Amino acid sequence: MSTHTIVAPASGPGPAGVSIIRLSGPACAAVGMALLGGLPPPRQARLVRVLDPDGAPIDRALALFFKAPHSFTGEDVLELHVHGGPAVVRDTLAACLAVEGVRLAEPGAFSRRAFQNGKMDLTAAEGLADLVEAETAAQRKQALRQMEGALAGEVERWRETIIDSLADAEGDIDFPDEDLPPGLSLRARERIAALRASLTGFLDDSRRAERVRSGFQVVIIGRPNAGKSSLINQLAQRDAAIVSAKPGTTRDIVDVRVVLGGMVVLVSDTAGLRTSQDEIEAEGIRRARQRALDADLRLGLLTHEDERAEFADLMRPGDVWLLGQADRIAWPAAGSDEIVISSVTRQGLVQLEELIATRAQQDAARSEAPPLTRLRHQEAVREAVSALDRALNAPAEAAELVAEDLRLAARSLGRITGRVDIEDVLDRLFSQFCIGK
Ligand SMILES: Nc1nc2c(ncn2[C@@H]2O[C@H](COP(=O)(O)OP(=O)(O)OP(=O)(O)O)[C@@H](O)[C@H]2O)c(=O)[nH]1
Ligand SMILES: [Mg+2]
Structure with a gap:
């Protein structure tokens, strides 16, 4: 068990209805005595007055005490649910820190103590960290499963x-x-x-698990001027990449994070594929090809049937051809792995977003085993x-x-x-x- 007691706000910053200040360690009893005039009985919420070191009231709050070892960290834990104003939180923290043996917690210190006291293993601690950071339902589910063992x-x-x-x-x-x-x-x-x-088998599956955490990777490839940057701007709903009538505009990879169907998706715009004498453009093309190889789904954007052969070597089964600029090009009816789109009229874009979402979901669901x-x-x-x-x-x-x-x-x-x-x-x-x- 640790000798010093740690304290930190357990809830997010900023004004809120309630903020929770959490302490863990042997000085909880002393803090209870100094700030509240005594600890509440374990596991029972009590309405208390929180006093500063001079005995002046800081706030009226709810106090919850967990006696060691029956707490999150395995040590004595005291939670003060104070009103969530910055001054209340600051002064309550200061009052806690005025008690001997109390220090501000380092990041992750509560979980670390929980691990050291055998309250959870490392995978549970990582699951907890992921759960706190989860933005999508898929991330939340994966994190919760891992946290629960x-x-x-x-x-x-x-x-x-x-x-x-x-x-x-x-x-x-x-x-x-x-x-x-x-x-x-x-x-x-x-x-x-x-x-x-x-x-x-688990190793093969693990890329999938990483994808739920970091995002399903989609890359747009095609000739210069095909409209790749225009498309990513539509998907991102902002001007993420420069669009111009000049071929060879995009050189660096432009990554955009979108949430589609509850999944985090990372869409990348790349340099148009062609043979280039320009050193910088050639490097951009090399990166585009590499990203295409690494991605989970490739979107091959065409403005002419003949272009298909030029980067067919990068496409894999399940990838999708986009028949682009449909507002000015008359395409034949789309096949099963094709979508007719236009970044000007937004034709086909909802269908494309749905397809990406479905692929990302299927990909995440394929593995039943804990990843x-x-x-x-x-x-x-x-x-x-x-x-x-x-x-x-x-x-x-x-x-x-x-x-x-x-x-x-x-x-x-x-x-x-x-x-x-x-x-x-x-x-x-x-x-x-x-x-x-
Ligand atoms: N009519 C029409 N024009 C488009 C469409 N998409 C892009 N364009 C035009 O095509 C030109 C090239 O568009 P970009 O989006 O910059 O093309 P890109 O594929 O990113 O080009 P590079 O970065 O050079 O590889 C611009 O003038 C766009 O306005 C579309 O769906 N319809
Ligand atoms: Mg571009």
């Missing part, structure tokens, strides 16, 4: 599988004369191979997969190497939730093999 539960199951198999391998090292199977038993090998396959939302998780899983590979490929008699690699794999996964302990391997070993009988 979906990922932690999955990671625990993976670790258990490894630890079970490790018990196999370790039994062989420590007690070679015992009647234990040599190296990894066939059953353990099968389990590890299945786990490895499932972990790689590896952060690079940190993905790296840990990748390390675990390499360690499992080594264990699976080790010669059968190299039980020690196998055990070491399995241990490394379990450790890597343990880093995801922040629990890395080897004690439970021993527990498992002894319980399964009845050693010392």
